Amino acid sequence: MEQNKKIPEPDNTAVRTALWRALHMQVDAKPYILEDDIGLQLIAPPDDWQQRPDMKFTKRLRASMVARSRFIEDFVIEENKEGIGQYVILGAGLDTFAQRRPDIASGLQVYEIDQPDTQAWKQQRLTDLGFGIPEWLHFVAVDFEISSWQNQLLKAGFNPDKPAVVACTGVSLYLTKEAIIILLKQIAAFAPGSKLAMTFYLPLEILDEEDKPMQEIAEKGAREAGTPMISFFTPDEIVALVHETGFKEVKTISTRDMEQLYFTNRTDNLLPASGELFLLATT
Numbered sequence: 263m264e265q266n267k268k269i270p271e272p273d274n275t276a277v278r279t280a281l282w283r284a285l286h287m288q289v290d291a292k293p294y295i296l297e298d299d300i301g302l303q304l305i306a307p308p309d310d311w312q313q314r315p316d317m318k319f320t321k322r323l324r325a326s327m328v329a330r331s332r333f334i335e336d337f338v339i340e341e342n343k344e345g346i347g348q349y350v351i352l353g354a355g356l357d358t359f360a361q362r363r364p365d366i367a368s369g370l371q372v373y374e375i376d377q378p379d380t381q382a383w384k385q386q387r388l389t390d391l392g393f394g395i396p397e398w399l400h401f402v403a404v405d406f407e408i409s410s411w412q413n414q415l416l417k418a419g420f421n422p423d424k425p426a427v428v429a430c431t432g433v434s435l436y437l438t439k440e441a442i443i444i445l446l447k448q449i450a451a452f453a454p455g456s457k458l459a460m461t462f463y464l465p466l467e468i469l470d471e472e473d474k475p476m477q478e479i480a481e482k483g484a485r486e487a488g489t490p491m492i493s494f495f496t497p498d499e500i501v502a503l504v505h506e507t508g509f510k511e512v513k514t515i516s517t518r519d520m521e522q523l524y525f526t527n528r529t530d531n532l533l534p535a536s537g538e539l540f541l542l543a544t545t
Contacts, residue, residue, distance in 0.1 A: 268379075270378070270379040270380075270382040270383040270386070271379055271380075271383055272305075272355070272356060272379070272380045272383045272384065273355060273376075273377065273379075273380045275355065275432065275489075276355030276356045276376075276380055277305055277356065278316055279301075279327050279355060279356070279432065280298075280301025280302065280304070280305060280355070280356040280358075281301065281302065281305065281307065281311060281314075281317060282317070282320070282323070282324040282327045282328065283296060283298040283299075283301055283327060283328055283331060283358075284298065284299045284301055284302035285312060285317055285324060286298075286324060286325075286328045287299055288312070289312075290324075290530055290532050291528060291529045291530035291532070294328075295325075295328045295329055295332050295524045295525075296328045296329075296331050296332045296335070297362070298328075298331065298358055298362060300358040300361050300362060300393075301356045301358055303391055304356060304358075304384065304387045304388070304391065305356070319476075320476065321532070322472075322473060322476070322533060322534060322535035323476065323535050325525070325532050325533055325534040325535070326517075326520075326534040326535045326537070326538055329520045329523075329524050329525070329534050330431055330432075330461065330538070330540075331357075332524060333459075333515070333520065333523070333524075333540065334359075334429050334431065334459055335359060335363070337427070337429075337457075337459050337542075338359070338366070338370075338427050338429070339366055341427045341457055342366065342369065342370060342427075346425050346426060346427055346455070346456075346457065347369070347370055347371060347424065348370065348371045348373070348420060348421065348424060348425070348426035348427070349367075349370045349371070349372045349373065349426065349427050349429070350373045350375065350415065350420070350426050350427070350428045350429070351372070351373065351374050351375060351429050352375050352411070352428060352429065352430040352433060352445075353375070353376060353430060353431070353432060353433040354374035354375060354376045354381075355376060355380065355432075356380075356384060357374060359372070360372050360374075360396070360399045361388070361393050364396070367398065367399070368396065368398055370398065371398055371400065371419065371420070371421075372398060372399050372400065373400045373402050373415055373418055373420055374399070374400070374401050374402065375402040375404055375411055375414070375415065376402075376403070376404070377403070377404070377405065377406075378403040378404075378405060381401045381402075381403040382403070384401075385401055400418040400419060400420075401418075402414050402415055402418045411448075412448060422452070422453060423453055424453055425452065425453045425454065425455035425456040425457070425545075426452055426453070426456050426457075427456070427457045427458075427459070428449050428452065428456065428457070428458045428459070428460075429459050429460075430445070430449075430458070430459070430460040430461070431459075431460065431461040432461060433460075433461075434460065434461065434462050434463065434493055435462075435463045435491045435492070435493060435494075436489055436490075436491065436492065436493075437492070437493055438492060438493065439493055439503075442493060442503070443503070443506075443507060446458075446503070446504060446507035446508075446509070447507045447508060449545070450507050450508035450509050450545055451508070451545075452545050453545070454545055455544065455545065456544070456545040457542070457543070457544055457545075458509070458541070458542070458543045458544075458545075459540060459541070459542055460540070460541045460543075461538050461539065461540055461541070462493075462494075462495050462500045462538070462539050462541055463491070463493070463494050463495070463537055463538060463539070464494060464495070464496065464497075464536070464537055464538070464539060465494040465495075465496065466478070466494070468496065469535075469536045469537055470535075470536040473535045473536045473537055476535070477535075477537055495539075497514050497516070497539055500514065500539060500541055501514060501541075504541060504543050508545075509543035509544060509545060510543075510544050510545065511542075511543065511544040512541070512542070512543045512544075513541075513542050513543075514539055514540060514541055514542070515539070515540035515541075515542065516539060516540075517534050517535070517536045517537075517538065517539075519540075520534050520540075521533060521534065
């Protein structure tokens with residue numbers, strides 16, 4: 263029976279995102295928007311990994327991913343300065359904030375929530391590479407089809423009476439609108455003063471023209487892989503949805519805002535794709 267035991271593997275999307283962050287440091291000009299090669303160390307891909315089609319032809323998506331990670335990091339650091347001491351990452355994948363920024367993360371209680379296989383694989387790799395798992399870093403393995411992520415979070419030591427920063431990026435695209443509403447209501451019930459940073463995806467028809475072909479390819483690939491992209495919203499729809507689910511302060515961060523924050527005066531013409539919108543909200 264032992265030989266049939268399933269070997270944990272990380273989610274393909276998590277791997278792709280981590281490799282994009284590493285590729286940024288290898289092919290884009292300085293200053294780097296985010297310096298993260300730890301995901302590359304964890305994955306240890308074949309030597310020709312840069313030749314993967316999802317690496318070679320996705321410059322604008324790569325830019326979006328590094329800007330997304332940097333924005334979340336800046337947001338968490340700022341909120342920590344304001345006194346928030348808990349950080350929840352929904353769909354954490356191969357996030358490396360805890361390993362790259364222990365100077366900040368060690369002053370937080372960090373809760374990484376994801377599927378059991380990705381979490382088991384990641385913990386093993388962190389141990390193998392000597393990073394270890396400090397007491398302030400909590401891995402919350404959740405099979406979302408059978409378990410409540412809030413219950414598992416509480417079991418991991420989360421304090422529901424204290425505010426938290428909740429990051430949820432790259433998730434809403436794969437959820438139905440009904441599931442997104444449930445998720446938003448769950449987060450809106452967190453302690454007053456909690457902050458949500460969540461990404462949503464814009465409909466194809468309002469993307470920049472140069473991003474439409476890549477988005478069509480991505481949607482086709484996701485369907486064929488059995489993980490279809492199903493939820494797209496206009497900015498107005500996102501704001502209305504979040505207000506309806508109980509949040510107080512709500513604002514959006516557009517691709518143009520990201521360009522102003524991280525891409526001015528670059529020498530490599532690196533710019534983010536137009537498909538993603540950040541939502542910031544307060545309970």
